[in-house]
Amino acid sequence: MASFHGSRQMIPLTVVIFFLFTAIGCLTPFLSIHMRDQGLTLRETAYINMAAAFFSVLGPPLFGTISEKHAKYKTMFVLSLLVSGLAYTALLFVPRIIRTPRQPLMEFDCSTAVNVEKCDNWDSCADAALDTLNLTTFHLSECQYKCPGSYAANVSYPLHVCFHGDETDICIVYEPSEENATISFNSRFISWYHDEYKNVDSSQLLDSNFDSPSFINICSFKPVAPIVVNKKHYTEISCRPLPESCFIKCHLGLQEGDQQLKPAPCVKVIGNPMLTFWAYLGVRAVADLGLISAVCLLDAITISSTNDYDGVYGRTRILGALALAIFPPISGFLIDYYSDISEQPDYSPSVFIFDGLALITCALVVALPLSAGWKGKYTVTPEKLMKRKHGFWSLEMIFLLLLVVVLGIQWGFIETFMHWFYSDLGCTKWQIGLTLTVAFICSLPFLAISKNMVHNIGRANLLVFAFLFYAIRYAGISYISTPWWTIPFESMETFSLSVMWIAAVSYGHSLVPRSSHLIIQYLLNILHFGIGRGLGSILGGFFMELFGTRQAFRGVAVFSVVLGLLYLTIYHSCLKKSRRPKNKPPPKMANGGWYAMNDSIANGETKVHHPILADQDDSDIGGQDEENAK
Template sequence: MVPNAETDEPPTAKDGTNRSGNKSRLINPPLVLLKMTMFLIFGATSSLIPYLTIHMQSIGLTVGEIATVYLTLLFTTCLSPPISGYIVDRFGRYKPVLLVCLVLNIVAHHSLDLIPRRQPFGLVTVQPQLSLGAADNGTISMNQPCNQAECPTMAVFQQKLQRTCFPEIKNLSRFEVIFTQSNESNRSCGMINLEQCSVDPWKNDSVPLINIQCPLSNEYDRTFWYYLLIRFFSTTMLTATVTITDPMALTMIEQHGGDFGREKLFSSIGMAIFTPSTGLLIDYFSEGYQSTNYKPAFYIYDILLGMSLISVLFLPIGKKLPSENIMKHLFKILQHPHVLVFIFFLFFLGSFWGFIESYLFVIMKEMGSPNYLLGLTYTVGTVTSIPMMYLTGPITKKVGHVNLLVVAFFAHALRILGYSFIYNPFWCFPIELNEAISCYFMWVVATTYCAVLAPNNLVATLIGVSGMIHFCLGKGIGSFVGGFMIASFGTRMAFRYMGYTAVLGGVLYKFLHMIWLKKYDKHQAVETEEHAIKTIKESETITVKCDHF
């Protein structure tokens, strides 16, 4: 029996008692704790994870290294759900597994803040060679110490030599500085004047050794590998936590009544509140410093997850519901060409989403955006998605699933291209309105479209596979490819190219549907979508969310 979708109360019997044997109550305490848990877990996640991309930049990781990190994290988002599911199946209860994941989440993610910042410069010792001319004039030549074509800053170099020469009031020495490079001709870097300085001590002995500061090119060093290993483990724990919360909520709703969408709403509220709040605190604690202080994000994450430990500890969670294996009927689904095309374009939608969610804060920081504004972008998308959820059914019936998925391609294009053309970060507010369509609205449409494409006994499987393709493979590949595009073409041009690709994807999908795919659409009655919605609510194998993690 499906619980009443209009109340948090458990279904009642004729004598007025609910499933647990208690009289009907205005407030259902078990679901209050569930709402609090969802609010705290997703609020904590949104307070830290969106800022990790720019945190990677702050400790010295390059865009190419960031792309490699996201490619590696692709495996965690694919492997963690089945592993955590197996562990829950093995022990038969959610609470111990979730508590362990929360504790390891706190420890692992806070460890990211302890990774030392990569030093951008290093000191290189060189031995100058002196060639004297008349009146203490001449040349100073040395091998290029920095493995680059540019000359060092002459003012700094002059100060270093000035401190090594012998002081003399009347003497003025002028030298041309020449750097030699391997397989290249000598490069003259200009003249330096050593005022009130005699180089007589240098005539018998060699010029003193000089330390020159050179920019370091140390990609994929220990800093990168430390970060990658810790981030891999922490993301595995985070994915397991998020994966367990949905079936846990469904189990409690089955036991105590309620509505799944209403419980999930509190996770969106937590995301909308804590992302901008964390940005404000980051700005406040970074005032007066040359670099941004991201410690508030880590401490808020620790505090909120610590509070969620308490709420989870008191949750009255019973034994888990029987799980269905998503891969069980996968081969049957992949025999349908129209389903393969649908999954293919859903993969690209996930790629565009992964790209902008990974590098949105990067382009906004390049525009000079304050950190609180970064957080408000999440608030705009989350808040505007709430009324969209109530309009999904009527709009889908009137416009059609494929047309709305095509609109999602164009919404991604508007969002990505919009950031490539603006220079004032406060224009993000109208741009972020597209997220409600490209992300939240799109996923609800995609899940109900699965009921049109697949036989009734395979709807749940198709939704599960679609979620894996979109949120796992699509997001990971989009983050990886986007990072190398930014490294190759620059941030703005990478956003522009990705936006044009989204437009092309929408046009191609609509064209294929018009000439070929529409014959596979089963024009069924309203019960088809109602069956899909019921399947979404009841099946543990489906993740009905469009989160940012």
């Protein structure tokens, strides 16, 4: 059995981990949705998440250096968690922006073609988002004369909408007395050029109403050939008869294929967007810095208490995973309940639960006998661990760190915008919390057998599995249309996060000497939950704006498959060979299975007939790492 200074030493640590991850699970899954409910846009959310993630990477080196230099791990852990709690509470006091969308005024004017109100939130007329690549169908209805003042047009024959071509013209009679009378034609709206007219009297437009501003800017789109009517091409449109000083205007409907096409909405803004953005960014950056520092310091205490990074480290995360499985739906339910009562988004229950649990965690850290820092006792013989003379950097280490960054990018993208997507599907907050329940309940048995998974499957292979499961998860989520279909894809987070993290930690620690274990642990956390998360937020927001949510998810799925298979090829063709001593034959396998016949080989395989749930002595792990490093 493993003897890491007695299994009982890890009990206080796992209790602290349980309460810390309970606090994390009650708040962090809802932060991106909170930003949306605060009135922040997708682009602003991406910027804030990126800036907060990059700023948070300063925390672990700062708090970690002070903790190591002065042996103040507990003190710095409590300080960082208190800072995080205060900052997250301050998010409740960031002023909210109320954005009220409405459809812009739009009409068809026979003299100027398509007129669309230019919204204040548009930078240019191109932001109308009507420039589709496919043929657009124009439906003209409720056509009428619009004359100045109360003057009524007096015409002797029905209205005609005429299409002019190089060889022939055609006029279609519009009979307003007919029910649902319409005139339709097709054209490529993307080719139509536009002019902008400022301070136009909105009462001149057909769709003007009480809520419309008195004077507006107009984007006037001019028709460009081809204009297709009855499969014949024309170049211009006109209407007749046209009395002097009058206009002929029609209500306009646009259709692309089977879908109705509408311009981007106008958004009425109440509040100060710049104040909200910068206040939220500053407070969130401090909060994330404190939280990631607390997680890293707790990792440091864990690492200093054992050298079994395959088994014991994974089992210390079981209670943490259980906390992440139980409490997010409870927190989400309370958010829904109090939001219904107040008739506006209310995230205070989640924040207050986080604060309470953070205080409990701090009290436990102070009261419980935790061995913090490298001055703690170790049951493994230090002679075995210190025999390794290799340095920190190697080709395998560079590849590992790059993979951790890329996996962090995928995690950052999906954690930032996945819950936005779920909200659009109609998920309530408790259903969003339930997705974490599914993910971490499924991870419990795999964390329990993490040592044997690492040894029998291999660290590098588990990282490849993470890429493949990310691909399936992204692709699957992009096709769902109802909330409950999220559950099977959320269960895949077991391999894309929980198992992946155990494999990455084990892999990283196997590549460096004992004296560098704290450094590699901090580095893994910074690269995945800091740099990777920040890049994932900004890149994800960019691709979602450019291609849409579903297409962006599918693109990342393809990228994940390609990168995972590429790394698998590179590892087994180059990196794995570099770990094997020269002139030593490759390991023999028993019956084609995962069990190695020799004592230790690359990628963490173990002895044949190794029991699936048994623990190895820590000294074996140290010897294995030493052998792998040679």
